[in-house]
Amino acid sequence: MSDHSLQTRFDRVALVGAIVTLAGATAPPFVELRPNRLVPGTVHSLADAGVWMFATWGLVALALLSAVAPSAKARSAASSASAYGLVAVVAWALGEAASTLLVGQTSVARVSIGSGAWVILLGAAIIGFAGGEERKRYLLRRLGPPVLVLAAVVSAFVWGGLDNISLAREFEVRADSFWQLLAGHLALAGAGVALGAVFGVPLGLWATRDRKVRGVVLGVTGIIQTVPSLALLGLLILPLSALGNAVPFLRDLGVRGIGAAPGLVALTLYALLPIVRNTYVGLAEVDPAVVDAGRGMGMSSRQLLMRVELPLALPLIMEGLRTASVLLIGITTLTVFAGARNLGILIFEGLGQFAPDLILLGALPVIVLAVVVDVALSALARRLTPEGVRA
Amino acid sequence: MIRLEGVTRRYGDELAVDDLSLEVAEGEVCVLIGPSGCGKTTTLRMINRLIEPSGGSIMVNGRNVMSMRPEELRRGLGYVIQSIGLFPHLSVERNIGVVPHLLGWDKQRMAERARELLHLVGLDPEVYLEKYPRQLSGGEAQRVGVARALAADPPVLLMDEPFGAVDPLNRERLQAEFARIQRELHKTVIFVTHDIDEAIRLADKVAIMRDGRLQQFASPEEVLNHPANKFVHDFVGADRALKRLVRVRVEDVMRSPAIVQEGSEELAFRVAAGRRRFVYVIDAGGKLVGWMDTADLEPDMDPAEALTRVDPAQASVRSDASLRDALSRMLGLGFRAIAVTDDKCRLVGEVTFAAVEEAMTEGDEHITNIAEEDAG
Numbered sequence: 001m002s003d004h005s006l007q008t009r010f011d012r013v014a015l016v017g018a019i020v021t022l023a024g025a026t027a028p029p030f031v032e033l034r035p036n037r038l039v040p041g042t043v044h045s046l047a048d049a050g051v052w053m054f055a056t057w058g059l060v061a062l063a064l065l066s067a068v069a070p071s072a073k074a075r076s077a078a079s080s081a082s083a084y085g086l087v088a089v090v091a092w093a094l095g096e097a098a099s100t101l102l103v104g105q106t107s108v109a110r111v112s113i114g115s116g117a118w119v120i121l122l123g124a125a126i127i128g129f130a131g132g133e134e135r136k137r138y139l140l141r142r143l144g145p146p147v148l149v150l151a152a153v154v155s156a157f158v159w160g161g162l163d164n165i166s167l168a169r170e171f172e173v174r175a176d177s178f179w180q181l182l183a184g185h186l187a188l189a190g191a192g193v194a195l196g197a198v199f200g201v202p203l204g205l206w207a208t209r210d211r212k213v214r215g216v217v218l219g220v221t222g223i224i225q226t227v228p229s230l231a232l233l234g235l236l237i238l239p240l241s242a243l244g245n246a247v248p249f250l251r252d253l254g255v256r257g258i259g260a261a262p263g264l265v266a267l268t269l270y271a272l273l274p275i276v277r278n279t280y281v282g283l284a285e286v287d288p289a290v291v292d293a294g295r296g297m298g299m300s301s302r303q304l305l306m307r308v309e310l311p312l313a314l315p316l317i318m319e320g321l322r323t324a325s326v327l328l329i330g331i332t333t334l335t336v337f338a339g340a341r342n343l344g345i346l347i348f349e350g351l352g353q354f355a356p357d358l359i360l361l362g363a364l365p366v367i368v369l370a371v372v373v374d375v376a377l378s379a380l381a382r383r384l385t386p387e388g389v390r391a
Numbered sequence: 392m393i394r395l396e397g398v399t400r401r402y403g404d405e406l407a408v409d410d411l412s413l414e415v416a417e418g419e420v421c422v423l424i425g426p427s428g429c430g431k432t433t434t435l436r437m438i439n440r441l442i443e444p445s446g447g448s449i450m451v452n453g454r455n456v457m458s459m460r461p462e463e464l465r466r467g468l469g470y471v472i473q474s475i476g477l478f479p480h481l482s483v484e485r486n487i488g489v490v491p492h493l494l495g496w497d498k499q500r501m502a503e504r505a506r507e508l509l510h511l512v513g514l515d516p517e518v519y520l521e522k523y524p525r526q527l528s529g530g531e532a533q534r535v536g537v538a539r540a541l542a543a544d545p546p547v548l549l550m551d552e553p554f555g556a557v558d559p560l561n562r563e564r565l566q567a568e569f570a571r572i573q574r575e576l577h578k579t580v581i582f583v584t585h586d587i588d589e590a591i592r593l594a595d596k597v598a599i600m601r602d603g604r605l606q607q608f609a610s611p612e613e614v615l616n617h618p619a620n621k622f623v624h625d626f627v628g629a630d631r632a633l634k635r636l637v638r639v640r641v642e643d644v645m646r647s648p649a650i651v652q653e654g655s656e657e658l659a660f661r662v663a664a665g666r667r668r669f670v671y672v673i674d675a676g677g678k679l680v681g682w683m684d685t686a687d688l689e690p691d692m693d694p695a696e697a698l699t700r701v702d703p704a705q706a707s708v709r710s711d712a713s714l715r716d717a718l719s720r721m722l723g724l725g726f727r728a729i730a731v732t733d734d735k736c737r738l739v740g741e742v743t744f745a746a747v748e749e750a751m752t753e754g755d756e757h758i759t760n761i762a763e764e765d766a767g
Contacts, residue, residue: 293476296441296549297490297539298466311480386480388523 014067014079017126018060021086024119025056031097031117036108037166037355044097046116052093056120059085063127075130083128088152090120092160099161110166112357166357167364174346174361182365185342188335189328191264196271196324201317203272204279205305218280221273229266229331233338236262263335270331271324278320282313311386318381325377329370333362392417393438393547393579398447400433400603407433409603411447415596417546418577422590425600425626431583434600435549438581439468451547466490469540469578473552475532477524483509483535484520490543508538511575513568530561537569541576548580554589566592567711587627591615592637592713599623611638632751636715639750641708645731645740653680653698671730672698677737679703679730703736710739714750717742 025046034041046053059082066078098111156162163172171178203221207214224232241257244250255261286309294304310317333344346362349355382390393415400408408430415421423431436442438449440461449456456464477486485492487508488501496504506516512534524532533553540548554562554569570593573580584590590597591611599606599614599622606626607619615631615638618624627634649670672680681700701707707730708717721729721744731740 287474287476287479289472289474289476290478291476292441292474293470293472294478294489296439296465296470296472298462298464298493299489300462303493308478308480388480388482388525 011067011069011075011079011130013130014063014075014127017079017083017123017128017130018063018067019123020126021056021060021063021120021123024116024121024123025053025060027116029114029116031094031101031114031165032112033101033105034110034112034166035106037110037170037357038353041110041112043114044101046093046120049093049097052089052096055089056086056093059089063130066127066130079127079130083124084149084152086120086124086127087149088156090117090124091153091156091162093117094165095156095160095162098164102164110169110357111164112166113360167360170355170357170361178346178361181341181343181345181362184340185329185332185344185366185369188260188263188267188340188342189325189332192267192271192328192332193321193325195264195268196275196328197321199268200272200275200320200324201279204276204317205283207276207280208283214280217276221276224269225273229270229334230337232266232269233262233335236265237338240265258339260335260340262338263332263340266335266338267328267331271328274323274327275317275320278316278323279313282316282320283309285316286312312389315381315385315389318377318384322374322377322381325373326370329366329373333366392450392452393421393581394450395434395438396448396450398434398437398449399445400430400437400442401445406603408437408444411600411603411605413596413598413605413608415579415581417579419595420573420580420582420593421596421598422582422584422594423598423600424584424587424590425606427585428602429600430603431585431598431600432551433603435551435581435583439465439470439549441465462493466493466543467545467547469542469545469548471533471536471540471548471550471553473555475536475556477527477532477535477539479524481523482520483522483524483527486524486535487539487542489539490545494543496543504542505538508541509535511541511572512538514538529557530565533557533565534568537572541578546579548578548582550580550582552584553582555584555586562589569593571711588634588637591634599626601626633715633718636718636747636750637713639714640710641712641714641717641731641742642710642740644714644746644750645710645742646746648728648730648738648741650738651683669728671738671741673738679707679732679736679738682730703730703732706730707732707736707738708742709734714742714747718744718747721747 029043030046030049031044032041033044046056062078062085063082066075066082069075069078094113094117101111102109153162157168162168203217207217227235237257240255240262244255244257244261247255290308290312291304294308299307332340332342333347336342336344336348343362343366347359347366348362350358350360350362395414396412398408398411399406411430411434413421423434425431433442437444438451438456440456444457451464451468478489481489484502484505487505488496491501491504505520509516509519514531514534519527519531519535524535527535533556537553540550554565557565566589573593582590582593591614594611596608597611597614598608601622607614607623609617609619612635614623615627615635618627649667651670651672653672653674668685670683670685672682674680679701681698683697683699685697687697706724708720710731710733717729717731721727721742728741728743730738731742733739
């Protein structure tokens, strides 16, 4: 027993997180002051921020304490406090740095988030991860800490000068279009998943009923997945524009070579593989004895499907929808090359203009969306899992 | 009542079941038995049309199964399989309620029925109604499987190796309980097994099959005493005499032993006066305490000293046990006789080795007679 407790007493993940955080707090630039958004500028470290430097050290010390905490509960609490505290401190330190550095500068001068700040946030993520597996599972139930840290970041915007940071400036400039692009992103990815489910679930079901169909369906959806996204978009432009030109009614509905249509078709095709495969596996894995018993007791094929097979396959089908959703939220950024309008526009404009903060303005919401959808659909899948088969 | 006439099932050129005819009367247990691939399961599954016959006719309670909708037919035939197939996402109560639900029973009636059936199969409803299949042991799950098959009170039960996947100890217990339930309910049962002991123990009629053909269809006694051909003879095995004992219940051959009550004042007198050498001793409630050997009893000793105390569970057999169980217990303990007790360990009789011997040789006379007739 003592051997085991000795092994678990020291949490190496928290130690790694603390080291990464320290590295971010000392070595590289915390912020970068540039005369305008395109040219390189002067770097400033967290040490210049005084009180925030000490706060960071304090939180790193807390993370180290969590690594040697005697109980799992204390470990989890200390590492959570350290991780969430670091996020709040970085937000406020960035805000203060931006407000002080911009004094006396021209209006086009920018303060960008430096690599040091990102490294600290990475360290915070590692420390938070060290808190234990349990946190992820109960993320939705324990809303307290995430709400607190969100409040800290928002207050840094309002009172801490974080609104002076370059990323916030980029947002201000594009505030109107940002929300439209976000909505367009959600709508396109959501429609892709919905269409993927509308076609994918029946296809997966069909694959379980017919051996020949199974080979074709699983093979073709697998091949689609290997086609590079941009190539697939390019391949769709010509046939879709031809179809739109040939059938004016469809053209009015938006079927054109350029716009949302090729993107939606491509996204639907990408969503098929995880949805079809998980539907197929979920249904195929239902115990044959259960199916035999149901049939032998006088269930019709339809009753068997609705009351036995689908409920038992539902967790895996939901898992397929979750995978497809996370996948599509990322791939949707590429559909801007075929003329769709979504967060991808910010990313590729930023790349074109060599403006890292604009890239971030597009990429950060995509990451946040993917994480939120991932967590939300996991929770939903758990709720939909029948009690008797829950792990 | 179930009647199969010239039933055939073809797979390509192969005949899985070949021109099979048999008739099972209402309330009878018919066991289909044979080596694997003999067509016994195919036959069972043709009765509820999970497999469609290629030829012949199957009548269930006077109706040709081919004239009924498969779903309607199956709802009237209880179905139990070796792998049980309980629905893992439904509680025990809802598993039992599957067929009643299909038949449109109301909730109240289904709930009452589930309780009733759990009692019948020996599970406490308070404990088991809300459990899920994965929380059950193999034996418990199979009891629930039987309860589920009985839910809508079908006149016919189809059982495909129902006790094949449980351990030997639990299998015997389940067999005994099935026999008890069947004595109570009188279902018409088609029971598939490959275990000849199980067949002899449970069957009213045994249908022995080989390569899709019926070899013999008769009572277990008949099959043991007069195997129809060499295959049946070999299949039944060399220990036919021993197997016959499975068919005889202890309570049918037991006799009343000499009994005295523990602590009774006339104990010594009655022991001395008894004609038997061994006397059983019971307590005030009738429970077996032990026995006395009158040969050990000296005139001036306290009779209690001649008492050998025993654990009733170890040193007796239940009245509904088979004679084979009694014999094996006697051999294990090295006794020439064994006490018979009821389910509360109360002494109800005694079985002697002589009685076992008699039951064992009963059928042999017939066999000898036939042999002589053949010779003559």
